[in-house]
Amino acid sequence: MNRYIYIIPEAIGRSFLRICASIGSIAVFFYDFVLCLITPPIYIKSLLSQLVRIGYNSLPVIGLTAFFTGGVLALQIYVGGSRFNAENIVASIVALGITRELGPVIAGLMLAGRVSASISAEIATMRVTEQIDALVTLSTNPMKYLVVPRVLAAVISLPILVIIADIIGIMGGFVVGTKSLGFIEQSYIKNTLDIIELRDVMSGLIKAAVFGFIVAFMGCYHGYKSTGGAQGVGRSTTLAVVSASILILASNYILTSLVFTN
Amino acid sequence: MDHILKIKNLSKSFGDKSVLNNLSINIERNKSQVIIGGSGTGKSVLLKCILGLIEPDNGEIYFNELILDKKSRADTDFHSKIGMLFQGAALFDSLNVQENITFGIKKIGEKTDNLKDIAVDKLRKVGLDSTVLDLYPSELSGGMQKRVALARAIARTPEILFFDEPTTGLDPIMADIINDLINEVIEEVGATAITITHDMESARKIADKISMLYEGNVIWTGDAKDINDSQNPYVDQFINGKSEGPIKINLND
Numbered sequence A: 001m002n003r004y005i006y007i008i009p010e011a012i013g014r015s016f017l018r019i020c021a022s023i024g025s026i027a028v029f030f031y032d033f034v035l036c037l038i039t040p041p042i043y044i045k046s047l048l049s050q051l052v053r054i055g056y057n058s059l060p061v062i063g064l065t066a067f068f069t070g071g072v073l074a075l076q077i078y079v080g081g082s083r084f085n086a087e088n089i090v091a092s093i094v095a096l097g098i099t100r101e102l103g104p105v106i107a108g109l110m111l112a113g114r115v116s117a118s119i120s121a122e123i124a125t126m127r128v129t130e131q132i133d134a135l136v137t138l139s140t141n142p143m144k145y146l147v148v149p150r151v152l153a154a155v156i157s158l159p160i161l162v163i164i165a166d167i168i169g170i171m172g173g174f175v176v177g178t179k180s181l182g183f184i185e186q187s188y189i190k191n192t193l194d195i196i197e198l199r200d201v202m203s204g205l206i207k208a209a210v211f212g213f214i215v216a217f218m219g220c221y222h223g224y225k226s227t228g229g230a231q232g233v234g235r236s237t238t239l240a241v242v243s244a245s246i247l248i249l250a251s252n253y254i255l256t257s258l259v260f261t262n
Numbered sequence B: 001m002d003h004i005l006k007i008k009n010l011s012k013s014f015g016d017k018s019v020l021n022n023l024s025i026n027i028e029r030n031k032s033q034v035i036i037g038g039s040g041t042g043k044s045v046l047l048k049c050i051l052g053l054i055e056p057d058n059g060e061i062y063f064n065e066l067i068l069d070k071k072s073r074a075d076t077d078f079h080s081k082i083g084m085l086f087q088g089a090a091l092f093d094s095l096n097v098q099e100n101i102t103f104g105i106k107k108i109g110e111k112t113d114n115l116k117d118i119a120v121d122k123l124r125k126v127g128l129d130s131t132v133l134d135l136y137p138s139e140l141s142g143g144m145q146k147r148v149a150l151a152r153a154i155a156r157t158p159e160i161l162f163f164d165e166p167t168t169g170l171d172p173i174m175a176d177i178i179n180d181l182i183n184e185v186i187e188e189v190g191a192t193a194i195t196i197t198h199d200m201e202s203a204r205k206i207a208d209k210i211s212m213l214y215e216g217n218v219i220w221t222g223d224a225k226d227i228n229d230s231q232n233p234y235v236d237q238f239i240n241g242k243s244e245g246p247i248k249i250n251l252n253d
């Protein structure tokens, strides 16, 4: 009977210890990463191929999601705006919403699905097939050869992808606004350009760089720590996508509330 | 006696499970040492401790009388003096055969033609020719992958070659071919070889010396030819593959 009293506190204690352990292990992994980042060699060829894989190959996905997001934003704001007789606000809110918030967040989340998953599956497979051990026996630091190029490539790519997403998203709003909501093209463009300031775009790009780091770092971390064969590969992929998505949304809130409130 | 590798009182546990338990063994230079033992007795863990892939809890490893730790492995570029054949070959999926073989010798400024010649030369040593240079690991059969991995392991002319279960998962004929190949390669490279295996046929074929691992310790070491009259009940049970005997199999492992 007495035993049962402890079940809940034990479960809480165990999860707490597990969370502490993973925070510690991520911190150690991050420390190693920074050391490898600042010491030569840098594998330029890997970096370039990861830029293509992470950045260039993500263009269609990011472009499509941005276009539809901009479009639906225009529709919804029109509905909301018309209740206050303020339909004219559509262009401005689409522009601000996309550049400050939705561009980086949607691009980050899409990349979490696309890139975190593939990075972690790839590195986890290399772990369970002993390819990572093989790198070490061939005098190559796996952190430098695998992790640094992927993280750098994502940190460089995501801001560029977000600029493109911003443009396509605003275009999506423009197409919906002018074709189905009846706005005049010139005034829609003018409203957009009048409202956007450099700091709106910049805040989105800084967020994008942070999200790029999260996406690649979580993919690499969970892949690197993978154990337990094929099932382990699947588990680490899930963990990578889930943790990257949550961290993106959490850090987005923190960045917005602490730094980008004006 | 000239020992290239000395292992003293090595211990390693995972959680509360002790895998290596005060293990000591010396490896003679230019001999082929085979370490036998059942599945899960810590053979791979021992190898990974030597290679620096796993940090042991206790004990020392000496290579040419020099203690091996993280710092000395880096300072002396220990890994350039060894070659390792992994159980599943562990070829890099994203690189072709030539890039795999020359991965460890690729230096900045080394000409591509040069690398190709080196790769062809190593391939010849493992019985393959230049037609496979541009193939990717997924396009090779299991036996060919092992050969390419062996070519990669000898590419830097190592002082010690490590083999982790070189015949596991191969059919008997391919296993025998790989055994022959290992003997040829050891001869040609002139290296010390350390092989871990549970395949007794393979052990008899490639070993000069055999040691048996049981419960985290070396329980018998001797010349390969003496293994049939070791007078050791554990060794007898293992080499004859009997379920009756002193060896306890923990099926819950």
Ligand SMILES: Nc1ncnc2c1ncn2[C@@H]1O[C@H](COP(=O)(O)OP(=O)(O)O)[C@@H](O)[C@H]1O
Binding pocket: B014, B019, B037, B038, B039, B040, B041, B042, B043, B044, B045, B046, B253
């Ligand atoms: N990284 C690890 N973490 C936890 N346990 C491990 C790890 N590596 C090996 N082990 C355990 O150590 C024991 C010995 O494994 P291993 O050396 O691979 O056996 P084998 O002799 O078949 O090569 C096994 O029970 C295995 O579960």
Ligand SMILES: [Mg+2]
Binding pocket: B043, B044, B164, B165
């Ligand atoms: Mg093993």
